[in-house]
Amino acid sequence: MQGKRILYLLLGWFSLVSGIIGIFLPLLPTTPLVLLAAWCFSRSSERFHTWLLNHKFFGPIVRDWQSSxxxxxxxxxxxxxxxxxxxxxxxxxxxxxxxxxxxxxxxxxxxxxxxxxxxxxxxxxxxxxxxx
Structure with a gap:
């Protein structure tokens, strides 16, 4: 179970960093990568998920997506x-x-x-x- 959590955590950070790079590169989509990071963090680290939800720039994207x-x-x-x-x-x-x-x-x-x-x-x- 711990290995799965670490995999989600690594994938979450990789997605978030890729999303940030996507702000400057037209071929990398920022929003889907940030949403993937939020999903991964929700399964691996409540701390990072909360941090992302409260982030100044990425928080509104994730909150809008998660709300119905x-x-x-x-x-x-x-x-x-x-x-x-x-x-x-x-x-x-x-x-x-x-x-x-x-x-x-x-x-x-x-x-x-x-x-x-x-x-x-x-x-x-x-x-x-x-x-x-």
Whole structure:
């Protein structure tokens, strides 16, 4: 049982580090890797899972995913936009047919998945808050 826990812990840290690298490299998807890290930590270390849930940048991603309330529309639309922008850059840089077909296939699948996710209603921001 201890070996399984260590494996999940190592996979969690590998996923988290890869996700952080993915912030700067267009081919590595940050969000799925952070979510995988959260899943691994939930099975191996309550301390690291709690740390990730309370993290300034990664915490909201994990909490939104783990809640059954859905994701904010703005976040979903941003994810779709940046995913396609990153894929377009990758396609132009690599310029191979097999890579283009693979990236477009993955992009369409992820896009469909994101569009089918439930949306959480966001509280409306009050314009000119504090002004009279």
């Amino acid at each position: 309330n859905g994701i904010p529309r703005r976040s979903r639309n941003r994810a779709i936009f940046f995913m396609w922008a990153g894929m377009l850059i990758s396609i132009l840089m690599v310029s191979r047919l097999w890579a283009t077909v693979g990236l477009v296939t993955i992009g369409v699948c992820v896009n469909l998945y994101l569009l089918r996710m439930p949306l959480r209603s966001e509280p409306e921001k009050i314009e000119n808050e504090g002004q009279q």
